[in-house]
Ligand SMILES: Nc1ncnc2c1ncn2[C@@H]1O[C@H](COP(=O)(O)OP(=O)(O)OP(=O)(O)O)[C@@H](O)[C@H]1O
């Protein structure tokens with residue numbers, strides 16, 4: 147059973163989390179909350195969570211920007227943004243060729259914007275890996291995002307990370323207030339968590355002292371599967387209150403929606419998947435309030 151996790155492992159081979167140049171000054175009061183959706187395991191529901199949590203937050207009144215930081219571009223495709231619409235991408239932004247505001251485009255969902263990605267992003271490491279500010283590119287790009295463009299008043303930025311602890315994910319962690327970790331309800335759910343937490347610690351130590359874990363969301367839960375129940379119990383026992391109450395069920399409507407370029411809340415508002423993401427959005431806002439109240 148999943149009652150143990152990997153022994154602590156060495157930091158990722160790439161020297162991405164050593165101190166770099168100074169980050170930009172503290173963000174202004176109107177700055178959005180930046181949440182990086184990260185797990186180096188592939189296919190655990192990061193992109194699905196970015197799209198549908200973003201949509202749910204927008205539906206309950208927040209102004210949301212999803213930043214697609216995965217060269218696969220699944221968040222962009224899943225929101226119906228075709229390649230030819232991705233004139234300015236997060237690659238252009240992180241390589242310093244365009245400001246973030248040029249990449250931001252509206253989606254079909256009111257109050258939900260997207261900064262799309264393209265395949266070029268997979269070459270980011272080669273391109274900027276030797277620059278002193280390489281880990282702070284996203285943080286700098288998001289600084290003052292709400293100033294200067296009247297249409298922008300984002301309250302949340304959700305960053306969809308690739309399945310890797312590479313320079314892209316480090317950029318997301320260095321720019322974020324907190325990290326949301328989707329975890330699939332499967333036997334090896336906790337595998338790799340220690341490495342993820344170690345990277346978070348190193349980013350905290352070297353790049354972003356205020357970074358915290360926002361929470362862990364269990365995804366693709368199948369109540370008919372005894373193992374899934376056991377996995378959720380194990381993860382709750384191991385990670386305690388960091389695990390959200392809301393569990394995202396395995397739901398065919400969730401998996402169908404991206405092929406129509408729609409969030410599940412638009413594709414089928416009444417399905418259990420949509421309801422779960424709305425509950426998660428509410429829980430996240432409550433947790434934000436509690437975090438703020440606690441200082
Ligand atoms: N709750 C769910 N119910 C059914 N299918 C789901 C659910 N969540 C995600 N999926 C499906 O599982 C697959 C993987 O999900 P997703 O792309 O969100 O994972 P990911 O962590 O972003 O993957 P990657 O690591 O490749 O970026 C997708 O086909 C998605 O539609």
Ligand SMILES: [Mg+2]
Pocket residue numbers: 192193194216220307308
């Ligand atoms: Mg993804």
